[in-house]
Amino acid sequence: MTQTTRRAASPAASGKRMLSEQIYAYLRDAIMRGTYAPGEALKPQDLAKEQGVSLAVVREALVRVAGEGLADRLPNRGFAVPAYSDRRWQEIAEARRTIEPVVLRMSVERGDIDWEARVRAAHHRLSRTPAYGPEEPEAGVYYSAAWSEAHRVFHRTLLEGCGNPVLLETFDRMWTASELARRWSAHRDPGRAGADEHRRLEEAAVARDADAAAEVLSQHLTQTAAALTDDPAEGPVAGG
């Protein structure tokens, strides 16, 4: 609490030294990592004591988290980790299948050399990052944090050629929802990632084959969804 002129307590905290920001980041990360079970109540008092801050900052962080869809809010009943149904996950997956191929097509048509280079770099990093790090095998954690981030960056980079921040914000939102829902999906598949599809995505992108890229992405997303809904043996695809 008494943060009298505390400077850069968190690592690499250059510009933002706002207490609520830290708590927000903590909550977001904790929920995404599966620290709290779905449906579990997020009690401001417990969090405040646990994090050593006042109720106000916890509350502000919770409001932000809820605004992003990472927490449900019931009037006079507080906040809770959202309990995504399989149906919900399918809706998110369908939304991604609907939007991302179109954006990817735009990206391939517009992206410049720098974009191509970044796609190559992102794919390289993804392909060389082990999906399962030597991390502690907590419940609900299926991929290393490094791989999850590399995965996200690759998919985002693919779309960044479109040059439209609004569309990229839409991607970010859906990716977050997708990752959260996937974590708690009933039929989650801890199988290996779709490395081959990622490779084909990269190739189609730098080859400027918009149709092929869009098609591969569409299949990739479809298989991902199928792998989580049906029997895992059917589609050994895990990536998003």
Next chain:
Amino acid sequence: MTQTTRRAASPAASGKRMLSEQIYAYLRDAIMRGTYAPGEALKPQDLAKEQGVSLAVVREALVRVAGEGLADRLPNRGFAVPAYSDRRWQEIAEARRTIEPVVLRMSVERGDIDWEARVRAAHHRLSRTPAYGPEEPEAGVYYSAAWSEAHRVFHRTLLEGCGNPVLLETFDRMWTASELARRWSAHRDPGRAGADEHRRLEEAAVARDADAAAEVLSQHLTQTAAALTDDPAEGPVAGG
């Protein structure tokens, strides 16, 4: 302040009697209506005194509003009405052109009879609602609140046949951003609405002509963007 057991102060306030909710609704409406100039600071103290509540509730409302993109937030510098550039508006318009026709196609292919009926109802209401009500001619207000709402409902209803809440949330978000950016766009066009295009949209939808519907919507959005960027004389289209 002293809200000792205040019951249903606001009209039709049945379920939600949360102070922060009211302030949130007020702020959202005020910003969308253009009550505050773009770039203007939203000072919690002033708002708190003005609305008769404490800082905490104003702060919570501001955090929510900022999360929706209806306010900018600068660390240690408070909140402010976002100052959208024309470039920003074009990005939003492009995002809508990219996504909405695809969703409309899906909607036309999936919508049931009930959806058809609601499309007809929404269009009827829109076509019979005067765009310019006898409201006080405040600065920045170009359409009556009733018409704006009917307009939004019509466009949303067109897409609701898709049956995917995630895609509809995306629409809601973009519509909000679009309306806000349009209000403060440099080249705003107070001309009459694209009533004819709305009629053609309705026809194509209930006729189950997905291609035509998507094409008309794409043109509609393109013309709307063009009308605000170029000389207003070029494209006398105002609707979204």
Next chain:
DNA sequence: GGACAGAAAATAATCGATTATTTATCGAAT
């Protein structure tokens, strides 16, 4: 006359405590 340092004012961020609502507990009546 302009730039700079320092004090003063304004505003943002945070805190501790109060009030209101919901949830849990317990006992009486059927």
Next chain:
DNA sequence: ATTCGATAAATAATCGATTATTTTCTGTCC
């Protein structure tokens, strides 16, 4: 034994005040 109702505990929502940061207003020095 179960349901209903009142009380007690827990938790959410709100408030008033405190602390920290930024901005504004000086007056001085060059």
